[in-house]
Amino acid sequence: MHELSIVQSVVTTVTEAMAERGVVRVQSVRLRVGALSGVVEGALQFGYEIATEGTIMEGSRLEVVALPVVIYCGTCSSLAELEGVQSFRCPTCGTPSGDIRQGRELEIESVEIEEAA
Amino acid sequence: MSTARIVELRKGVLKKNDELAAGLRTRFEDAGVLALNLVSSPGTGKTAFLERTLRQLRMVGERPAALVGDLETDNDARRLAVSGAPVRQINTHGRCHLEAEMIGHHLEGWRLDDYDYLFIENVGNLVCPSSYDLGEAIRIALLSVTEGEDKPLKYPSIFNSADIAIITKIDLAEVCEFDRELACNNLREIRPDIAIFETSAKTGAGFPEWLSFLVGEKERKQAAGVVSP
Numbered sequence: 171m172h173e174l175s176i177v178q179s180v181v182t183t184v185t186e187a188m189a190e191r192g193v194v195r196v197q198s199v200r201l202r203v204g205a206l207s208g209v210v211e212g213a214l215q216f217g218y219e220i221a222t223e224g225t226i227m228e229g230s231r232l233e234v235v236a237l238p239v240v241i242y243c244g245t246c247s248s249l250a251e252l253e254g255v256q257s258f259r260c261p262t263c264g265t266p267s268g269d270i271r272q273g274r275e276l277e278i279e280s281v282e283i284e285e286a287a
Numbered sequence: 288m289s290t291a292r293i294v295e296l297r298k299g300v301l302k303k304n305d306e307l308a309a310g311l312r313t314r315f316e317d318a319g320v321l322a323l324n325l326v327s328s329p330g331t332g333k334t335a336f337l338e339r340t341l342r343q344l345r346m347v348g349e350r351p352a353a354l355v356g357d358l359e360t361d362n363d364a365r366r367l368a369v370s371g372a373p374v375r376q377i378n379t380h381g382r383c384h385l386e387a388e389m390i391g392h393h394l395e396g397w398r399l400d401d402y403d404y405l406f407i408e409n410v411g412n413l414v415c416p417s418s419y420d421l422g423e424a425i426r427i428a429l430l431s432v433t434e435g436e437d438k439p440l441k442y443p444s445i446f447n448s449a450d451i452a453i454i455t456k457i458d459l460a461e462v463c464e465f466d467r468e469l470a471c472n473n474l475r476e477i478r479p480d481i482a483i484f485e486t487s488a489k490t491g492a493g494f495p496e497w498l499s500f501l502v503g504e505k506e507r508k509q510a511a512g513v514v515s516p
Binding site for chain 1: 290291292293294295296297298299300301302303382383384414415417418440443444445447448475476477478479480481
Protein backbone atom coordinates (compact mmCIF):
# COMPACT_ATOMS: atom_id res chain seq x y z
CA MET A 171 0.00 0.00 0.00
CA HIS A 172 2.20 2.79 -1.28
CA GLU A 173 -0.69 4.75 -2.77
CA LEU A 174 -0.69 7.13 0.17
CA SER A 175 2.92 8.13 -0.58
CA ILE A 176 1.93 8.45 -4.24
CA VAL A 177 -0.96 10.81 -3.48
CA GLN A 178 1.26 12.77 -1.11
CA SER A 179 3.64 13.34 -4.02
CA VAL A 180 0.66 14.43 -6.11
CA VAL A 181 -0.39 16.93 -3.43
CA THR A 182 3.15 18.32 -3.07
CA THR A 183 3.64 18.67 -6.82
CA VAL A 184 0.25 20.28 -7.42
CA THR A 185 0.37 22.68 -4.47
CA GLU A 186 3.90 23.80 -5.41
CA ALA A 187 2.97 24.27 -9.07
CA MET A 188 -0.15 26.23 -8.13
CA ALA A 189 1.51 28.40 -5.48
CA GLU A 190 2.60 31.09 -7.90
CA ARG A 191 -0.57 31.19 -9.95
CA GLY A 192 -2.84 32.95 -7.49
CA VAL A 193 -4.90 29.83 -7.18
CA VAL A 194 -7.84 30.05 -4.81
CA ARG A 195 -8.84 26.45 -4.99
CA VAL A 196 -8.16 23.28 -6.93
CA GLN A 197 -11.31 21.66 -8.22
CA SER A 198 -9.94 18.51 -9.72
CA VAL A 199 -6.74 16.71 -10.62
CA ARG A 200 -6.41 14.38 -13.57
CA LEU A 201 -3.91 11.53 -13.23
CA ARG A 202 -2.73 9.21 -16.00
CA VAL A 203 -2.15 5.76 -14.56
CA GLY A 204 -0.68 2.97 -16.68
CA ALA A 205 -1.78 -0.63 -16.24
CA LEU A 206 1.80 -1.51 -15.19
CA SER A 207 2.31 1.42 -12.83
CA GLY A 208 1.60 -0.77 -9.83
CA VAL A 209 -1.02 1.49 -8.29
CA VAL A 210 -4.69 0.83 -7.73
CA GLU A 211 -7.34 3.49 -8.27
CA GLY A 212 -9.40 2.60 -5.21
CA ALA A 213 -6.42 3.01 -2.91
CA LEU A 214 -5.48 6.29 -4.62
CA GLN A 215 -8.98 7.68 -4.07
CA PHE A 216 -8.94 6.60 -0.45
CA GLY A 217 -5.57 8.26 0.19
CA TYR A 218 -6.46 11.39 -1.78
CA GLU A 219 -9.08 12.60 0.66
CA ILE A 220 -6.66 12.28 3.58
CA ALA A 221 -3.68 13.78 1.79
CA THR A 222 -5.52 16.85 0.49
CA GLU A 223 -6.97 17.82 3.86
CA GLY A 224 -6.00 21.36 4.89
CA THR A 225 -4.53 22.21 1.46
CA ILE A 226 -5.89 24.22 -1.47
CA MET A 227 -6.86 20.82 -2.87
CA GLU A 228 -9.21 19.92 -0.04
CA GLY A 229 -12.55 18.75 -1.37
CA SER A 230 -11.23 18.41 -4.93
CA ARG A 231 -11.88 15.47 -7.22
CA LEU A 232 -9.31 12.95 -8.39
CA GLU A 233 -9.89 11.75 -11.94
CA VAL A 234 -7.94 8.69 -12.95
CA VAL A 235 -7.35 8.02 -16.62
CA ALA A 236 -6.44 4.35 -16.93
CA LEU A 237 -3.96 3.62 -19.72
CA PRO A 238 -3.70 0.13 -21.20
CA VAL A 239 -0.37 -1.41 -22.12
CA VAL A 240 0.83 -0.70 -25.65
CA ILE A 241 3.61 -2.84 -27.09
CA TYR A 242 5.58 -2.59 -30.29
CA CYS A 243 5.37 -5.74 -32.38
CA GLY A 244 8.48 -6.23 -34.50
CA THR A 245 6.75 -8.81 -36.68
CA CYS A 246 3.83 -6.56 -37.60
CA SER A 247 6.00 -3.41 -37.39
CA SER A 248 3.23 -1.70 -35.49
CA LEU A 249 1.98 -0.70 -32.08
CA ALA A 250 -0.62 -2.87 -30.42
CA GLU A 251 -2.80 -2.27 -27.40
CA LEU A 252 -3.08 -5.18 -24.95
CA GLU A 253 -6.33 -6.10 -23.26
CA GLY A 254 -4.74 -6.97 -19.94
CA VAL A 255 -1.43 -7.58 -18.24
CA GLN A 256 -1.40 -11.36 -18.26
CA SER A 257 0.26 -11.86 -21.60
CA PHE A 258 2.66 -9.67 -23.55
CA ARG A 259 2.01 -10.94 -27.04
CA CYS A 260 0.89 -9.10 -30.13
CA PRO A 261 -2.91 -9.57 -30.33
CA THR A 262 -2.66 -9.82 -34.11
CA CYS A 263 0.18 -12.28 -34.71
CA GLY A 264 0.91 -13.70 -31.25
CA THR A 265 4.61 -12.76 -31.16
CA PRO A 266 5.85 -12.03 -27.62
CA SER A 267 7.16 -8.51 -27.12
CA GLY A 268 9.15 -6.91 -24.36
CA ASP A 269 9.04 -3.53 -26.05
CA ILE A 270 6.60 -1.61 -23.85
CA ARG A 271 5.57 1.75 -25.29
CA GLN A 272 2.81 2.64 -22.82
CA GLY A 273 1.61 1.33 -19.48
CA ARG A 274 4.13 2.53 -16.88
CA GLU A 275 2.78 6.10 -16.68
CA LEU A 276 2.08 7.69 -13.36
CA GLU A 277 1.69 11.34 -14.14
CA ILE A 278 -0.35 14.39 -13.37
CA GLU A 279 -1.94 15.40 -16.63
CA SER A 280 -3.80 18.54 -15.64
CA VAL A 281 -5.35 20.46 -12.80
CA GLU A 282 -8.68 22.26 -12.87
CA ILE A 283 -8.34 25.42 -10.82
CA GLU A 284 -10.23 28.44 -9.67
CA GLU A 285 -8.24 31.62 -9.77
CA ALA A 286 -8.82 35.19 -8.80
CA ALA A 287 -10.08 37.08 -11.86
CA MET B 288 -14.73 36.96 -8.58
CA SER B 289 -12.99 33.84 -9.64
CA THR B 290 -12.75 31.85 -12.83
CA ALA B 291 -12.14 28.18 -13.45
CA ARG B 292 -9.71 26.81 -15.98
CA ILE B 293 -7.63 23.77 -16.73
CA VAL B 294 -3.87 23.90 -16.33
CA GLU B 295 -1.79 21.28 -18.14
CA LEU B 296 0.91 19.95 -15.86
CA ARG B 297 2.28 16.77 -17.44
CA LYS B 298 4.46 15.97 -14.46
CA GLY B 299 5.56 12.55 -13.33
CA VAL B 300 4.25 11.84 -9.85
CA LEU B 301 7.57 10.23 -8.93
CA LYS B 302 9.65 12.85 -10.73
CA LYS B 303 11.74 13.61 -7.65
CA ASN B 304 12.56 9.93 -7.15
CA ASP B 305 13.25 9.47 -10.86
CA GLU B 306 15.67 12.41 -10.89
CA LEU B 307 17.53 11.14 -7.83
CA ALA B 308 17.66 7.66 -9.40
CA ALA B 309 19.08 9.08 -12.63
CA GLY B 310 21.79 10.81 -10.58
CA LEU B 311 22.63 7.55 -8.82
CA ARG B 312 22.74 5.69 -12.13
CA THR B 313 25.32 8.15 -13.45
CA ARG B 314 27.40 7.78 -10.29
CA PHE B 315 27.33 3.98 -10.55
CA GLU B 316 28.27 4.07 -14.21
CA ASP B 317 31.10 6.53 -13.66
CA ALA B 318 32.50 4.35 -10.88
CA GLY B 319 32.12 1.15 -12.91
CA VAL B 320 29.73 -0.33 -10.34
CA LEU B 321 27.08 -2.79 -11.46
CA ALA B 322 24.00 -1.92 -9.36
CA LEU B 323 21.30 -4.55 -8.89
CA ASN B 324 17.89 -4.15 -7.23
CA LEU B 325 16.52 -7.38 -5.74
CA VAL B 326 12.77 -7.65 -5.21
CA SER B 327 10.60 -10.53 -3.99
CA SER B 328 7.92 -11.49 -1.51
CA PRO B 329 8.96 -11.86 2.13
CA GLY B 330 10.43 -15.33 2.64
CA THR B 331 11.57 -16.02 -0.92
CA GLY B 332 15.15 -16.22 0.25
CA LYS B 333 16.66 -12.96 -0.99
CA THR B 334 19.03 -12.76 1.94
CA ALA B 335 20.22 -16.39 1.67
CA PHE B 336 20.67 -15.92 -2.07
CA LEU B 337 22.64 -12.74 -1.51
CA GLU B 338 24.73 -14.25 1.30
CA ARG B 339 25.99 -16.93 -1.05
CA THR B 340 26.42 -14.51 -3.95
CA LEU B 341 28.54 -12.12 -1.85
CA ARG B 342 30.62 -14.93 -0.39
CA GLN B 343 31.36 -16.59 -3.71
CA LEU B 344 32.10 -13.32 -5.48
CA ARG B 345 34.63 -12.45 -2.80
CA MET B 346 36.20 -15.90 -3.10
CA VAL B 347 37.10 -15.14 -6.71
CA GLY B 348 38.45 -11.70 -5.87
CA GLU B 349 35.42 -9.61 -6.86
CA ARG B 350 34.43 -6.58 -4.78
CA PRO B 351 30.71 -6.58 -3.92
CA ALA B 352 28.87 -4.33 -1.45
CA ALA B 353 25.26 -4.45 -0.34
CA LEU B 354 22.47 -2.28 1.00
CA VAL B 355 19.61 -4.16 2.59
CA GLY B 356 16.15 -2.76 3.21
CA ASP B 357 13.76 -3.90 5.92
CA LEU B 358 10.98 -2.29 7.87
CA GLU B 359 12.82 -2.95 11.12
CA THR B 360 15.89 -4.81 12.54
CA ASP B 361 19.43 -5.12 11.21
CA ASN B 362 19.30 -8.92 11.18
CA ASP B 363 19.82 -9.17 7.43
CA ALA B 364 22.77 -6.79 7.40
CA ARG B 365 24.42 -8.85 10.13
CA ARG B 366 23.84 -12.05 8.16
CA LEU B 367 25.28 -10.55 4.98
CA ALA B 368 28.26 -8.97 6.74
CA VAL B 369 29.58 -12.45 7.56
CA SER B 370 30.63 -12.64 3.89
CA GLY B 371 33.17 -9.91 4.61
CA ALA B 372 31.57 -7.54 2.10
CA PRO B 373 30.67 -3.99 3.21
CA VAL B 374 26.96 -4.03 4.10
CA ARG B 375 24.57 -1.38 5.37
CA GLN B 376 21.04 -1.80 6.65
CA ILE B 377 18.28 0.58 5.60
CA ASN B 378 15.32 0.59 7.99
CA THR B 379 12.24 2.05 6.37
CA HIS B 380 10.21 2.10 9.62
CA GLY B 381 6.97 0.99 8.05
CA ARG B 382 7.52 2.05 4.46
CA CYS B 383 6.90 -0.81 2.10
CA HIS B 384 9.66 -0.08 -0.44
CA LEU B 385 13.03 1.60 -0.88
CA GLU B 386 13.32 4.98 -2.58
CA ALA B 387 16.26 6.54 -4.40
CA GLU B 388 16.77 9.10 -1.64
CA MET B 389 17.39 6.33 0.92
CA ILE B 390 20.02 4.78 -1.35
CA GLY B 391 21.87 8.07 -1.78
CA HIS B 392 21.77 8.69 1.95
CA HIS B 393 23.10 5.24 2.86
CA LEU B 394 25.95 5.43 0.36
CA GLU B 395 27.47 8.40 2.18
CA GLY B 396 31.04 7.69 3.19
CA TRP B 397 31.48 4.82 0.73
CA ARG B 398 33.90 5.26 -2.16
CA LEU B 399 32.06 3.68 -5.07
CA ASP B 400 35.35 3.19 -6.91
CA ASP B 401 36.21 0.55 -4.31
CA TYR B 402 33.38 -1.75 -5.49
CA ASP B 403 32.43 -3.69 -8.58
CA TYR B 404 28.87 -4.54 -7.56
CA LEU B 405 26.23 -2.91 -5.41
CA PHE B 406 23.40 -5.24 -4.46
CA ILE B 407 20.30 -3.49 -3.14
CA GLU B 408 17.99 -5.89 -1.34
CA ASN B 409 14.57 -4.25 -1.40
CA VAL B 410 11.87 -4.62 1.25
CA GLY B 411 10.04 -7.94 0.83
CA ASN B 412 7.06 -6.84 -1.25
CA LEU B 413 6.06 -7.57 -4.83
CA VAL B 414 3.78 -4.58 -5.32
CA CYS B 415 5.18 -1.26 -4.20
CA PRO B 416 8.87 -1.49 -5.20
CA SER B 417 7.87 -1.75 -8.87
CA SER B 418 7.19 2.00 -9.08
CA TYR B 419 10.50 3.17 -7.60
CA ASP B 420 13.65 3.37 -9.66
CA LEU B 421 16.75 3.09 -7.47
CA GLY B 422 19.27 3.82 -10.22
CA GLU B 423 19.97 0.12 -10.73
CA ALA B 424 21.32 -1.30 -13.98
CA ILE B 425 19.58 -4.62 -13.43
CA ARG B 426 16.33 -5.39 -11.65
CA ILE B 427 16.02 -8.91 -10.32
CA ALA B 428 12.74 -10.48 -9.25
CA LEU B 429 13.07 -13.63 -7.16
CA LEU B 430 10.47 -16.31 -6.61
CA SER B 431 10.83 -19.53 -4.68
CA VAL B 432 9.53 -22.93 -5.65
CA THR B 433 7.28 -22.86 -2.56
CA GLU B 434 5.34 -19.83 -3.86
CA GLY B 435 3.73 -21.42 -6.89
CA GLU B 436 4.36 -21.17 -10.60
CA ASP B 437 1.76 -18.48 -11.18
CA LYS B 438 3.47 -15.75 -9.14
CA PRO B 439 4.49 -13.82 -12.28
CA LEU B 440 0.88 -13.77 -13.48
CA LYS B 441 -0.33 -12.52 -10.10
CA TYR B 442 2.25 -9.72 -9.93
CA PRO B 443 2.76 -8.73 -13.58
CA SER B 444 3.95 -5.17 -12.88
CA ILE B 445 7.02 -6.23 -10.98
CA PHE B 446 7.90 -9.22 -13.16
CA ASN B 447 7.45 -7.17 -16.31
CA SER B 448 9.88 -4.59 -14.95
CA ALA B 449 12.51 -7.22 -14.07
CA ASP B 450 15.48 -8.01 -16.31
CA ILE B 451 16.26 -11.24 -14.51
CA ALA B 452 14.20 -13.80 -12.63
CA ILE B 453 15.84 -15.98 -10.01
CA ILE B 454 14.00 -19.11 -8.98
CA THR B 455 15.18 -19.89 -5.45
CA LYS B 456 15.09 -23.05 -3.30
CA ILE B 457 15.31 -25.20 -6.41
CA ASP B 458 16.50 -28.06 -4.14
CA LEU B 459 12.89 -28.23 -2.87
CA ALA B 460 11.35 -28.33 -6.34
CA GLU B 461 10.52 -32.00 -6.22
CA VAL B 462 8.89 -32.03 -2.78
CA CYS B 463 6.83 -29.01 -3.73
CA GLU B 464 5.90 -30.58 -7.07
CA PHE B 465 7.13 -27.39 -8.67
CA ASP B 466 6.59 -27.32 -12.43
CA ARG B 467 9.72 -25.59 -13.76
CA GLU B 468 8.54 -25.40 -17.32
CA LEU B 469 5.24 -23.81 -16.33
CA ALA B 470 7.00 -21.27 -14.11
CA CYS B 471 9.40 -20.33 -16.90
CA ASN B 472 6.56 -20.06 -19.40
CA ASN B 473 4.65 -17.79 -17.04
CA LEU B 474 7.71 -15.60 -16.58
CA ARG B 475 8.18 -15.31 -20.34
CA GLU B 476 4.50 -14.59 -20.86
CA ILE B 477 4.93 -11.50 -18.67
CA ARG B 478 8.43 -10.54 -19.80
CA PRO B 479 9.39 -12.35 -23.02
CA ASP B 480 13.11 -11.51 -22.89
CA ILE B 481 13.65 -12.21 -19.19
CA ALA B 482 16.78 -14.18 -18.21
CA ILE B 483 16.03 -17.00 -15.76
CA PHE B 484 18.38 -18.66 -13.25
CA GLU B 485 17.32 -21.62 -11.13
CA THR B 486 19.29 -21.61 -7.90
CA SER B 487 19.65 -23.06 -4.44
CA ALA B 488 21.52 -21.04 -1.85
CA LYS B 489 21.65 -24.22 0.23
CA THR B 490 23.28 -26.59 -2.25
CA GLY B 491 24.86 -23.99 -4.53
CA ALA B 492 22.97 -25.30 -7.56
CA GLY B 493 22.80 -22.74 -10.35
CA PHE B 494 25.40 -20.48 -8.75
CA PRO B 495 28.23 -21.13 -11.24
CA GLU B 496 25.97 -19.89 -14.08
CA TRP B 497 24.68 -16.97 -12.02
CA LEU B 498 28.15 -15.84 -10.94
CA SER B 499 29.61 -16.11 -14.41
CA PHE B 500 26.70 -14.04 -15.71
CA LEU B 501 27.37 -11.40 -13.04
CA VAL B 502 31.08 -11.18 -13.75
CA GLY B 503 30.36 -10.96 -17.49
CA GLU B 504 27.86 -8.14 -16.95
CA LYS B 505 30.30 -6.26 -14.75
CA GLU B 506 33.09 -6.59 -17.30
CA ARG B 507 30.80 -5.50 -20.10
CA LYS B 508 29.73 -2.49 -18.05
CA GLN B 509 33.25 -1.50 -17.08
CA ALA B 510 34.49 -1.89 -20.65
CA ALA B 511 31.68 0.35 -21.87
CA GLY B 512 32.16 2.88 -19.06
CA VAL B 513 34.65 5.68 -18.76
CA VAL B 514 36.33 4.52 -15.58
CA SER B 515 37.70 1.12 -14.67
CA PRO B 516 38.95 0.23 -11.21
